[in-house]
Amino acid sequence: MLRLSTLEAWREFAKSQRASGRTIGLVPTMGALHAGHESLFDAARSRHDLVIATIFVNPRQFNDENDLRAYPRTPELDERAALEHGVDCLVEPTLEEMWPEYPNETPTTVSVAGVGDILEGAGRPGHFNGVASVVAKIFAITGECRAYFGEKDFQQIAVIRQMVHDLALDVEVVSCPIVRDADGLALSSRNARLSDEARIRATAFSRALANAQSHAASANEMRALMRETLEGEGIDVAYADVVDPVSLESTSDDEAGERRALLAGVLDGVRLIDNAPVMVRARRG
Numbered sequence: 274m275l276r277l278s279t280l281e282a283w284r285e286f287a288k289s290q291r292a293s294g295r296t297i298g299l300v301p302t303m304g305a306l307h308a309g310h311e312s313l314f315d316a317a318r319s320r321h322d323l324v325i326a327t328i329f330v331n332p333r334q335f336n337d338e339n340d341l342r343a344y345p346r347t348p349e350l351d352e353r354a355a356l357e358h359g360v361d362c363l364v365e366p367t368l369e370e371m372w373p374e375y376p377n378e379t380p381t382t383v384s385v386a387g388v389g390d391i392l393e394g395a396g397r398p399g400h401f402n403g404v405a406s407v408v409a410k411i412f413a414i415t416g417e418c419r420a421y422f423g424e425k426d427f428q429q430i431a432v433i434r435q436m437v438h439d440l441a442l443d444v445e446v447v448s449c450p451i452v453r454d455a456d457g458l459a460l461s462s463r464n465a466r467l468s469d470e471a472r473i474r475a476t477a478f479s480r481a482l483a484n485a486q487s488h489a490a491s492a493n494e495m496r497a498l499m500r501e502t503l504e505g506e507g508i509d510v511a512y513a514d515v516v517d518p519v520s521l522e523s524t525s526d527d528e529a530g531e532r533r534a535l536l537a538g539v540l541d542g543v544r545l546i547d548n549a550p551v552m553v554r555a556r557r558g
């Protein structure tokens with residue numbers, strides 16, 4: 274596995290590989306890799322001649338200094354996971370390489386209005402500007418490719434798709450299913466920060482979604498049901514919403530059809546999110 278850290282070497286490598294006719298599968302990450310990331314490597318591996326993974330803990334997408342400081346870093350394990358899951362090139366740029374002016378001057382910012390302003394965007398101001406800006410840069414350096422993202426960050430995928438569309442970037446975004454632990458908890462690098470007791474209560478997220486999926490209910494009934502399940506475990510709910518899967522606009526209570534349920538809440542000081550497809554029925558009467 275080739276390891277690179279400079280933007281120039283990364284750009285040249287991707288360019289030369291494409292020139293030799295190879296297709297590129299790109300997996301951008303912030304490290305602390307788990308089976309969810311590994312499933313993205315596997316998906317990219319199955320479709321491409323070359324898999325490039327990036328690891329960069331992007332400070333611009335953290336609206337909370339403590340969250341950035343507490344973000345888990347596991348470089349040796351990450352390297353092994355990338356190697357074992359067929360990554361050909363692991364790029365780990367330094368902060369000086371990616372954002373040389375940061376934090377003294379704010380570099381160019383990509384802001385995806387609409388889908389980037391609601392839900393996580395409203396609760397974590399600046400978060401999606403940081404995500405879109407770093408992903409735009411990662412795409413610009415890599416060039417034409419397919420890029421793989423996990424559906425646990427469902428809104429992140431919607432924001433990136435909108436950005437790719439609006440800026441006509443030469444990248445196809447591929448979304449991959451959420452990977453869950455046996456008890457239903459969606460894998461996340463943040464789970465490592467939960468106490469044993471909070472880890473058990475965190476299963477309320479997947480239980481809330483399963484309840485919503487198994488009840489024929491209107492959008493508002495689903496919202497109430499999911500909120501109740503989360504609050505029952507002492508989770509401070511940021512939102513429990515039912516939305517259009519593309520625009521992420523809230524579903525009104527008289528609509529029916531396939532929607533996405535999105536949850537966010539704070540448990541033990543750790544912000545967790547989860548989501549699932551749901552079928553809503555129109556409110557009766």
Ligand code: PAF
Pocket residue numbers: 301302303304329331334404407408426429
């Ligand atoms: O999902 C992540 O790990 C990050 O938001 C991403 C897409 C790598 C951008 O920093």
